Amino acid sequence: MDIIPEQQPFLQEIDQSLFTRKVARLSMLRLDVIHKHVSGNKWYKLKENIRLCQQKEIIKLLTFGGGYSNHLAATAAMANISGLQSVGVVRGRYDTLTPTLRFCIDNGMQLHFVSFEEYKQKDNPTYIHELASQFNYPFIIPEGGANEEGRVGAEEIACYIPDDFTHITVSVGTGTTMVGIVNATQSIVTGFAPMKGGAYIEGEVKQYIETAKHQSYTVKDLWHFGGFGKSTNDLITFMNEFYMQNNIPLDMVYTAKMMWGVKDCIHKGEYPTNAKILCIHTGGLQGNSSIAEKLIYK
Numbered sequence: 169m170d171i172i173p174e175q176q177p178f179l180q181e182i183d184q185s186l187f188t189r190k191v192a193r194l195s196m197l198r199l200d201v202i203h204k205h206v207s208g209n210k211w212y213k214l215k216e217n218i219r220l221c222q223q224k225e226i227i228k229l230l231t232f233g234g235g236y237s238n239h240l241a242a243t244a245a246m247a248n249i250s251g252l253q254s255v256g257v258v259r260g261r262y263d264t265l266t267p268t269l270r271f272c273i274d275n276g277m278q279l280h281f282v283s284f285e286e287y288k289q290k291d292n293p294t295y296i297h298e299l300a301s302q303f304n305y306p307f308i309i310p311e312g313g314a315n316e317e318g319r320v321g322a323e324e325i326a327c328y329i330p331d332d333f334t335h336i337t338v339s340v341g342t343g344t345t346m347v348g349i350v351n352a353t354q355s356i357v358t359g360f361a362p363m364k365g366g367a368y369i370e371g372e373v374k375q376y377i378e379t380a381k382h383q384s385y386t387v388k389d390l391w392h393f394g395g396f397g398k399s400t401n402d403l404i405t406f407m408n409e410f411y412m413q414n415n416i417p418l419d420m421v422y423t424a425k426m427m428w429g430v431k432d433c434i435h436k437g438e439y440p441t442n443a444k445i446l447c448i449h450t451g452g453l454q455g456n457s458s459i460a461e462k463l464i465y466k
C-alpha cells in the first residue's frame with residue numbers, strides 16, 4: 169500500500185513589514201499541512217523506511233524517543249496508517265503519560281520504557297540485537313529517523329523548492345532532514361539547532377553530504393532559549409505575533425526558534441538584501457501541547 173499525504177505542501181510569503189531590515193523574498197514551505205498526525209519532515213524521513221519494511225515483508229517497526237518526541241508520535245501514526253505494528257523504546261519512566269505517549273498508544277504503539285542508562289545504548293549493535301529478538305525481529309529505525317532511508321526520503325522535500333531561492337533555512341535535531349535538502353538543492357542552507365551547543369551537528373552530518381556538489385551549509389545554535397524543549401515568554405509572544413501576521417502556527421521546540429533566528433540574522437545583515445530565503449516549516453505542532461493555554465492558536 170502506498171501512503172500519500174492528505175494535503176500537498178505549499179509556499180507562503182512571510183510578512184516583513186515590521187522587520188528593521190528586509191530581504192528580497194522571505195517565504196515558508198508549509199510541510200506542516202501535509203497530514204493531521206504525521207506533519208512535516210517526519211513524513212519524508214519515515215516514508216522510505218516504511219517502504220523498505222513493506223518490501224522486506226516485515227510487519228513491525230521499532231524506534232526510539234523521549235516522552236515528547238515528534239518522531240515517536242509520527243512513527244506510531246505512520247505505522248498505524250500503513251497497517252504495521254510498532255514498538256516505541258521510551259527514555260525514562262513516566263508516572264503519568266505525556267500527551268505524546270498517550271497519542272502513541274492510541275495509534276497502537278507498544279511502549280517499552282527503559283532507564284536513561286539503558287537508553288544510551290540505543291545505537292549499540294549488541295543491544296539492538298537483544299531488542300530485536302525480544303520484539304520478534306522488527307524493522308529498526310534509529311532515534312529521529314536518522315538513517316539512510318531518512319536522508320534519502322528527505323531529499324524529496326527539495327521537489328517543492330523553486331530554484332530561484334538563494335537560501336534555505338531548516339531546523340535541525342539529528343540533521344537528517346538538512347542533509348537531504350543540502351544534497352538535493354544548490355542553495356545555501358542554514359540549519360538552526362534548538363538546543364545548547366547544537367552547532368556540532370554541522371560536523372556530525374558532514375560524512376553524509378555529497379561534497380562533489382560543493383553545497384554550502386552551516387548550523388547555528390544561538391537561539392536555543394535555554395535548551396531543547398525549553399521556551400521563554402518572549403518566544404511564546406513571538407509565536408502569537410507570527411501567527412497574527414502570517415496565519416502560520418509555529419511549534420515551540422523547533423520552528424519558532426528557527427524563525428526567531430532567521431529574523432535576527434536578517435536584522436544583523438547576515439543575509440544580503442537581494443536574498444530570497446525559503447524557511448522550511450517542518451511541522452511538529454503536537455509539541456505545543458505543554459504551552460497550549462498561552463497560544464492563540466492550536
Ligand SMILES: *Cc1c(COP(=O)(O)O)cnc(C)c1O
Pocket residue numbers: 208209238239312339340341342343344345346419422423450451452453
Ligand atoms: C524532528 C524535527 C526536526 C528535526 O529533524 P532532523 O531531521 O532530526 O534534523 C525539525 N523540526 C521539527 C518540527 C521536527 O519535529
